[in-house]
Amino acid sequence: MKATILVVEDDLDSSNMLRELLGMADYAVESAETADEAIAAMTERRYDAALVDLTVAGATTEELIQRLxxxxxxxxIVLFSARTPDDLRAAAEQLSAAAVIQKPASMGVLLSTVARVIRPPS
Structure with missing residues (x-):
């Protein structure tokens, strides 16, 4: 069974690119464009990993972290953001994030990081 990844990204072009890339790597991919959609998706379904941009519609970074x-x-959670390294590090600590990727990142880094953090089937 394919691992399912949730992409939390409000930039439609970026979201589509990530969905396509992860789909080609044989992941099932769902997306959320807002904080509300992301929280609802994670509450209602089980994902094997989530690729999360810290800047999404509907919440400040701090609100998103608190809600997550x-x-x-x-x-x-893999934080995937263009925020400063200090911001990413602080957010990662608060969320006990599995990994952090600074945008822009290569496809290889993205795919190897996602593969490394996927939770084992239960």
Whole structure:
């Protein structure tokens, strides 16, 4: 069974590119464009990993982090953002993120990082 990845990205071009890339790597991919959609998706379904941009519609970075912390069975999170390294590091610590990728990143880095953090089937 394919691992399912949630892409949380409000830039439609970036989201489409990530969906296509991860799909070609044989992942099932769903996307959320807003904080509300991301939290609802993680609450309603089980994902093997989530690729999360810290800047999405509907919440400040701090609000998004706080809301993600409240999701009981959230997937391993890969922060994928153009924020400063210090901002990414702080957010990663707050979320116990599995990995951090600074945008822009190569396809190889993205795919190897996602493959490394996927939670094992239960």
């Amino acid at each position: 912390q409240g999701v009981s069975d959230r997937p391993p």
